[in-house]
């Protein structure tokens with residue numbers, strides 16, 4: 001592993017013709033390999049990989065102690081990884097390989113300190129890969145960018161807050177600032193954040209949801225009157241069919257494997273709908289079954305794999321509906337009559353759609369679609385779960401609504417063991433929305449906020465992620481504040497996003513680890529280091545807990561367990577209150593009192609937020625509480641007061657054009673979004689390489705491309721512009737014909753700002769139109 005070189009920055013962008021691109025993981029040693037993965041998902045390979053990560057983190061004993069209480073009812077802290085719920089029965093140990101990686105990565109020593117920053121210029125650090133930046137360790141103290149030396153220098157908290165306040169008060173319009181959130185922020189910090197931002201006077205609250213499940217929330221609301229799923233883990237125990245659409249559970253929600261394996265054991269139908277055949281669709285050892293791991297006994301999971309083409313899910317679901325309509329007894333007519341609206345129109349639309357169109361658009365033959373419908377017909381209770389494979393598309397909202405349509409046909413909403421289940425990403429991304437991070441807040445929420453908090457919140461909608469990048473590029477947004485996350489690498493079109501950030505007067509990053517967003521900064525820049533979820537948080541009234549909401553609307557309190565790695569760190573609530581006071585000197589909001597005792601934040605929240613009554617008491621209940629979900633009780637707060645069938649036309653963008661492919665950007669097994677642990681992707685059988693394009697054998701042969709050949713990838717954006725990465729490697733994979741896949745964030749280069757859904761505003765990062773050619777041609 002060599003030292004980084006100056007042109008490595010270019011190579012990470014893949015922008016040098018004829019030179020192999022560099023991934024954002026550890027510097028590759030030049031060796032990469034491919035093997036078929038025959039073992040179970042989450043078996044011994046997972047255990048060994050955990051060992052390696054813990055060894056690297058350097059604090060195995062502390063690390064293990066923190067891990068063993070993670071996700072447990074008595075005093076543990078909530079896993080900062082994915083949003084899959086804990087097991088309320090406590091019967092399942094429920095820690096997973098990837099959760100362990102995320103926590104141990106958080107528990108690293110604070111080596112990103114003043115000494116570190118005084119030894120490296122920012123230009124020098126830019127040539128480091130993103131893995132190396134985070135591997136430095138935890139951020140140790142507040143730092144401010146000094147343009148004269150091109151280095152970050154220590155700054156006191158008071159001076160940092162004053163700088164933020166001054167910059168914001170100096171703007172001629174509050175809408176010239178934007179405030180980003182990544183989904184790890186606690187509910188309490190989220191509430192303070194949006195309160196500060198709205199009291200300051202803008203709704204510019206872009207968040208990672210804008211790139212993640214925005215389509216799910218926006219589609220579910222008009223369909224069932226709530227933007228959230230209706231199921232909980234009890235339903236997962238009762239379902240006799242579970243469809244997993246566009247979700248790589250083995251890597252991204254490993255604790256779900258437990259539930260899939262149990263469902264399989266009781267004979268439930270499990271269907272994986274994905275253009276890639278992923279590991280979780282075959283066999284697994286569920287994370288808590290250590291005895292099984294010792295004996296290599298695997299649990300079969302996956303009764304059916306439906307290899308849809310990219311963007312073909314709506315057509316597939318409509319085909320299922322078409323087959324169901326052939327046997328009226330398959331429909332729950334009673335439910336449809338009592339609880340739904342728009343059924344006849346939907347039936348006409350479906351019946352008028354020829355099989356040929358459905359087969360062409362889904363990429364699944366008629367027999368395959370009918371087999372799926374038959375499986376549904378045989379199942380009494382169906383859960384349809386989905387993740388990014390469905391949302392990061394132009395027609396993501398229509399597809400989510402088609403899921404609801406298909407569930408409604410057999411009365412599968414509002415009863416045990418059935419319903420829609422968006423699998424959320426970040427551990428608290430759902431809670432961020434509930435607690436007010438939303439650039440399109442509804443009137444009722446703003447009215448309550450105004451009344452309870454005595455502020456006058458702005459009413460006009462604010463900017464989402466891509467709109468923020470565009471506004472920064474135009475010079476309309478001058479100050480950018482980021483609570484967690486890594487905007488510079490997570491947003492589309494990395495080159496345009498970097499230009500946008502560099503144009504700002506001030507960028508402020510509240511973070512735990514060094515990342516690209518600290519190096520791609522505004523004229524002035526601050527790094528404000530905060531406590532992580534695993535750190536103890538002591539304020540005037542004593543140790544503080546914070547709450548999160550999981551993907552199934554369960555809210556529970558969590559306490560950090562470990563002494564903070566540096567005494568200079570502050571909690572997110574304290575940093576927010578410091579920035580708020582400096583920005584709003586005349587504010588009547590009791591900022592300091594909120595920080596002294598988070599119960600006071602929760603008291604205010606209980607008066608503003610629906611379903612948070614008696615918040616302080618209920619959050620301390622052993623497993624917290626479930627936010628009431630009316631759709632679960634078949635009360636649909638929609639325009640008609642019933643669940644709404646939708647009537648979208650079939651998407652018109654499934655054919656990328658002659659010679660072109662549709663490319664989906666996905667995660668490897670060894671990364672958490674922009675945090676890259678290694679260059680391996682165990683379940684896909686790949687070692688030592690991230691700059692790859694997974695392709696179908698026939699598509700490779702047609703282009704004269706062999707395994708590991710160097711290829712260039714050109715993308716065609718909607719505004720007619722093209723983007724290119726050079727020096728990637730083709731890898732043969734069981735992926736639908738005409739489709740390709742590669743890793744985010746490397747391939748974010750290929751997604752133009754114009755490549756976003758007109759419906760949801762989401763970048764279409766699972767639906768890029770590309771050409772793959774042998775390198776140098």
Ligand SMILES: Nc1nc2c(c(=O)[nH]1)N[C@H]1C(S)=C(S)[C@@H](COP(=O)(O)OP(=O)(O)OC[C@H]3O[C@@H](n4cnc5c(=O)[nH]c(N)nc54)[C@H](O)[C@@H]3O)O[C@H]1N2
Nearest residue numbers: 246247248252310311387388389425426664666667672673
């Ligand atoms: N370990 C780990 N856990 C994570 C994360 C992580 O990076 N690492 N990220 C977290 C976050 S923020 C999120 S949002 C989730 C993401 O969880 P996932 O949604 O599982 O993430 P992706 O890797 O983007 O993969 C999406 C899946 O969609 C499939 N797909 C692509 N296009 C289509 C399509 O057109 N139709 C269908 N049906 N499928 C398609 C891909 O083959 C892939 O299996 O995971 C969360 N959990």
Ligand SMILES: Nc1nc2c(c(=O)[nH]1)N[C@H]1C(S)=C(S)[C@@H](COP(=O)(O)OP(=O)(O)OC[C@H]3O[C@@H](n4cnc5c(=O)[nH]c(N)nc54)[C@H](O)[C@@H]3O)O[C@H]1N2
Nearest residue numbers: 182208212484485486490511512513515665673674744765
């Ligand atoms: N092409 C493409 N692009 C994508 C996606 C895709 O599938 N394809 N997925 C999108 C999705 S689903 C998402 S959610 C976004 C993710 O976008 P982000 O949420 O912006 O990115 P992360 O990589 O999760 O952020 C990691 C950083 O968060 C900071 N951090 C970690 N823990 C904490 C904490 O407790 N507090 C604070 N303040 N900071 C912390 C650390 O400094 C770390 O470097 O990316 C999106 N971008």
Ligand SMILES: [Mo]
Nearest residue numbers: 208212425426
């Ligand atoms: Mo996400």
